[in-house]
Amino acid sequence: MSRRYDFHCHSTASDGTLTPTELVQRAAGQGVELLALTDHDTLAGLEEARAAAQTAGIQLVNGIELSVVWQNRELHMVALGFDHQHEAITGLVDRQQQAREKRARIMGQRLDKAVPMTGAYDRAAALSGQSAPGRPWFARVLLEAGHVRSMDHAFNRFLKQGQSGFVRTPWVAMEDAVAAVAEAGGMSVIAHPVSYGLTRTKLRRLLADFVACGGDGLEVAVPGLHPNQQRLMAECLTDFPLSASGGSDFHSPAQTWLELGRVPELPADARPIWAALAA
Ligand code: MN
Ligand code: MN
Numbered sequence: 259m260s261r262r263y264d265f266h267c268h269s270t271a272s273d274g275t276l277t278p279t280e281l282v283q284r285a286a287g288q289g290v291e292l293l294a295l296t297d298h299d300t301l302a303g304l305e306e307a308r309a310a311a312q313t314a315g316i317q318l319v320n321g322i323e324l325s326v327v328w329q330n331r332e333l334h335m336v337a338l339g340f341d342h343q344h345e346a347i348t349g350l351v352d353r354q355q356q357a358r359e360k361r362a363r364i365m366g367q368r369l370d371k372a373v374p375m376t377g378a379y380d381r382a383a384a385l386s387g388q389s390a391p392g393r394p395w396f397a398r399v400l401l402e403a404g405h406v407r408s409m410d411h412a413f414n415r416f417l418k419q420g421q422s423g424f425v426r427t428p429w430v431a432m433e434d435a436v437a438a439v440a441e442a443g444g445m446s447v448i449a450h451p452v453s454y455g456l457t458r459t460k461l462r463r464l465l466a467d468f469v470a471c472g473g474d475g476l477e478v479a480v481p482g483l484h485p486n487q488q489r490l491m492a493e494c495l496t497d498f499p500l501s502a503s504g505g506s507d508f509h510s511p512a513q514t515w516l517e518l519g520r521v522p523e524l525p526a527d528a529r530p531i532w533a534a535l536a537a
């Protein structure tokens with residue numbers, strides 16, 4: 259019998275709306291026994307989540323969702339079960355934060371020129387209280403300064419890919435992320451593999467590269483897969499030496515179609531990642 263688990267969710271440490279404590283309590287209330295908190299490019303929620311998990315009597319696995327680059331594409335990788343104090347992972351997280359900040363500064367320069375305006379970066383940083391404000395903060399700056407009619411307008415006119423203010427974040431290369439996670443004693447999993455718009459051929463090329471650089475798992479149990487996508491996931495698990503992971507990608511109770519721990523069954527002959535984590 260398999261245990262109820264969720265290896266992909268977010269708290270207020272990144273873009274979720276529940277604090278790590280609230281998230282753990284909600285997971286426990288849903289019968290989750292094994293939980294990984296996987297905030298975007300930060301370890302900031304893990305200590306609080308660990309304490310809450312002890313109180314709630316559930317098992318917490320260290321986690322993070324890393325943005326990585328593979329063949330000029332931005333992909334997401336979930337890392338699990340690492341030592342969160344190991345310098346291989348803390349150094350990687352520092353570099354990811356620097357990449358976000360570099361991107362924000364360049365975005366500010368581009369907007370100053372394109373809108374035109376002055377101090378877009380400083381305004382977004384002040385509004386967000388962060389040194390690396392993301393696009394929604396720049397959109398708010400544009401809106402509050404009267405340069406656009408709405409947040410959507412800000413994205414469509416300036417911030418989405420192809421527009422003058424769009425800047426790609428210089429995230430870590432996939433193979434470097436996998437190496438850092440392995441050095442910190444963790445396992446790497448390709449997150450939500452069907453969400454990148456890859457053809458079957460391209461997905462298989464990604465998985466071949468991922469396996470070659472030491473990747474461990476594939477997130478196959480995610481909500482809302484079509485039957486043909488489920489078949490593709492099962493095929494990938496058969497053809498590549500990857501363990502199976504899964505998670506809700508829960509961000510907020512407002513996403514009423516998602517719940518912590520509510521993920522489809524793994525394919526029958528899959529090797530669950532928690533078996534590998536325990537080993
Ligand atoms: Mn997110
Ligand atoms: Mn993601």
Ligand code: MN
Pocket residue numbers: 266267268323507
């Ligand atoms: Mn996520």
